[in-house]
Amino acid sequence: MLDTAKRQLNTASLRIARNPYQAIGAILVFVLAFFIGGLFVLITAGSSILLNYFESKPQVTAFFRDNTSAEEIEEIKKTLASTGYVATTRYISKEEALEIYREQNKKEPLLLEFVTANILPASLEVSATEVKHLPVLADILTKQEAVEDVIFQKDIIDTLTRWTTIIRNVGLGIVLFLILTSLFTTLIVIGLNIALHKDEIEIMRLVGATTWFIRVPFILEGIIYGTFSALISTIAIWVGVEYLSPILSSLFQGIPIFPVPPSTFILLLIGEVLIGAIIGTVGSLIATWRYLKV
Amino acid sequence: MIKFNSIHKNFNGLAALYDINLEVSDGEFVFLVGPTGAGKSTLLKLIIREEVPSKGTLFVDDLEVPRLSGSSISQLRRRIGIIFQDFKLLQNRTVFENISFPLEIAGLHKEDIERLTADMLDLINLKEQKDLFPNQISGGEAQKTAIARAMIQKPEILLADEPTGNLDLKSAWEIMQLLSKLNNLGTTIIMATHNFDFINSLHHRNIEIDHGKITKDTLEKNLKKPKSEKKKT
Numbered sequence: 062m063l064d065t066a067k068r069q070l071n072t073a074s075l076r077i078a079r080n081p082y083q084a085i086g087a088i089l090v091f092v093l094a095f096f097i098g099g100l101f102v103l104i105t106a107g108s109s110i111l112l113n114y115f116e117s118k119p120q121v122t123a124f125f126r127d128n129t130s131a132e133e134i135e136e137i138k139k140t141l142a143s144t145g146y147v148a149t150t151r152y153i154s155k156e157e158a159l160e161i162y163r164e165q166n167k168k169e170p171l172l173l174e175f176v177t178a179n180i181l182p183a184s185l186e187v188s189a190t191e192v193k194h195l196p197v198l199a200d201i202l203t204k205q206e207a208v209e210d211v212i213f214q215k216d217i218i219d220t221l222t223r224w225t226t227i228i229r230n231v232g233l234g235i236v237l238f239l240i241l242t243s244l245f246t247t248l249i250v251i252g253l254n255i256a257l258h259k260d261e262i263e264i265m266r267l268v269g270a271t272t273w274f275i276r277v278p279f280i281l282e283g284i285i286y287g288t289f290s291a292l293i294s295t296i297a298i299w300v301g302v303e304y305l306s307p308i309l310s311s312l313f314q315g316i317p318i319f320p321v322p323p324s325t326f327i328l329l330l331i332g333e334v335l336i337g338a339i340i341g342t343v344g345s346l347i348a349t350w351r352y353l354k355v
Numbered sequence: 356m357i358k359f360n361s362i363h364k365n366f367n368g369l370a371a372l373y374d375i376n377l378e379v380s381d382g383e384f385v386f387l388v389g390p391t392g393a394g395k396s397t398l399l400k401l402i403i404r405e406e407v408p409s410k411g412t413l414f415v416d417d418l419e420v421p422r423l424s425g426s427s428i429s430q431l432r433r434r435i436g437i438i439f440q441d442f443k444l445l446q447n448r449t450v451f452e453n454i455s456f457p458l459e460i461a462g463l464h465k466e467d468i469e470r471l472t473a474d475m476l477d478l479i480n481l482k483e484q485k486d487l488f489p490n491q492i493s494g495g496e497a498q499k500t501a502i503a504r505a506m507i508q509k510p511e512i513l514l515a516d517e518p519t520g521n522l523d524l525k526s527a528w529e530i531m532q533l534l535s536k537l538n539n540l541g542t543t544i545i546m547a548t549h550n551f552d553f554i555n556s557l558h559h560r561n562i563e564i565d566h567g568k569i570t571k572d573t574l575e576k577n578l579k580k581p582k583s584e585k586k587k588t
Contacts, residue, residue: 268437268457
């Protein structure tokens with residue numbers, strides 16, 4: 062049994078080695094498909110994290126006019142609290158705002174040079190118990206005279222939700238298209254290989270090879286294309302994302318997306334290799350059913 | 356025993372075989388003679404179930420061949436060796452690998468494959484050519500390789516479709532001697548041929564086919580020897 066399995070694998074490897082251009086063509090199509098597919102999976106996962114991050118922090122920020130007194134702020138806090146929708150409130154003074162600004166831009170000395178506490182407004186960060194309560198709180202704050210501006214995260218969440226849905230749907234469409242491309246590529250390549258080995262197949266049949274004995278090397282060939290390409294493309298994505306991580310993490314400051322943990326890549330690797338193996342198997346099975354008359 | 360019961364075979368409405376009734380006993384050597392297109396190859400193909408009769412049935416021992424399917428066909432083919440005029444050797448495999456191919460398919464261990472193939476190479480006297488590829492050996496050696504491949508699993512029946520058609524006279528006689536040797540060891544042989552030299556010299560049963568019909572069978576002239584008696588001779 063083991064001897065037979067080894068021989069079957071040898072036959073499949075030998076066929077790949079003897080038709081290298083065909084194999085390279087198939088692998089390149091697979092790698093491209095898995096690379097784009099894998100990127101879309103990561104982008105979809107990232108946008109979900111981004112959305113969760115904002116959803117878990119239902120927040121309205123009110124910026125005060127310069128001359129707002131502590132009593133006025135206290136009064137506003139009480140009004141908000143009376144709604145029963147407030148989870149927490151946090152007052153950020155001009156000095157604290159400057160500290161935060163400095164921390165966020167410590168690598169850009171030019172941005173720090175002319176900024177003083179005076180030009181930054183004091184603010185009140187109000188977290189709601191649920192996202193749906195944010196409009197009520199935002200409305201109360203907007204009506205206050207001491208409040209100059211209100212940043213309302215519901216808009217951000219709505220936009221993000223819209224984008225995440227679009228990315229997810231477009232990604233799904235592209236992934237499906239790529240899966241079909243890979244499937245048909247396998248079918249064509251294995252079909253060609255079957256035609257190339259017509260004589261060998263005929264002799265195998267005549268000396269008593271079973272249908273599966275003839276089919277297995279072709280199926281293994283498809284599996285090799287799928288898994289090998291999935292491996293290459295996932296490693297390429299891993300290396301690429303790691304390389305771009307420092308740049309991307311500065312874009313998504315405070316949001317736990319970057320650096321992407323190794324476990325994510327390992328999951329992606331397992332997923333892509335599995336999908337690669339399945340596409341390879343299904344593609345070559347169809348090819349053997351369609352072209353291999355045993 | 357191979358038994359044809361009222362076999363008819365049509366291709367696109369044209370009769371390739373017509374009402375064939377035939378019995379070949381174990382250990383017999385039978386020549387199938389007839390012009391090209393007479394139906395000799397079709398008759399052989401029916402035995403290995405590469406073709407299915409349009410009407411009638413045939414048995415190999417107790418197996419009703421047309422009714423076989425899937426792995427039963429493979430099992431049947433392992434009991435029957437086949438050789439062809441054009442040898443049908445795998446060009447990318449050496450003589451040794453070609454001969455051992457059926458054993459690989461049967462899933463034998465590497466050591467057994469090496470031992471059995473070495474024995475077979477000895478029997479057909481091709482030891483020195485074992486590492487050569489088919490395009491590096493003569494036609495006679497290629498046919499011997501094909502016979503060795505057909506015989507490696509010790510089949511009960513050997514079907515030969517004009518095995519000497521592509522060979523010079525000397526090689527052809529070598530092949531005939533080899534086939535006679537195998538027949539003496541108990542293998543049933545059915546050989547399609549055009550060569551009347553063999554037929555006249557080797558006094559085996561001779562079945563003539565023309566336009567898909569059996570026109571002559573010399574069975575009565577050649578009283579069959581029992582298998583055990585044959586082995587002694």
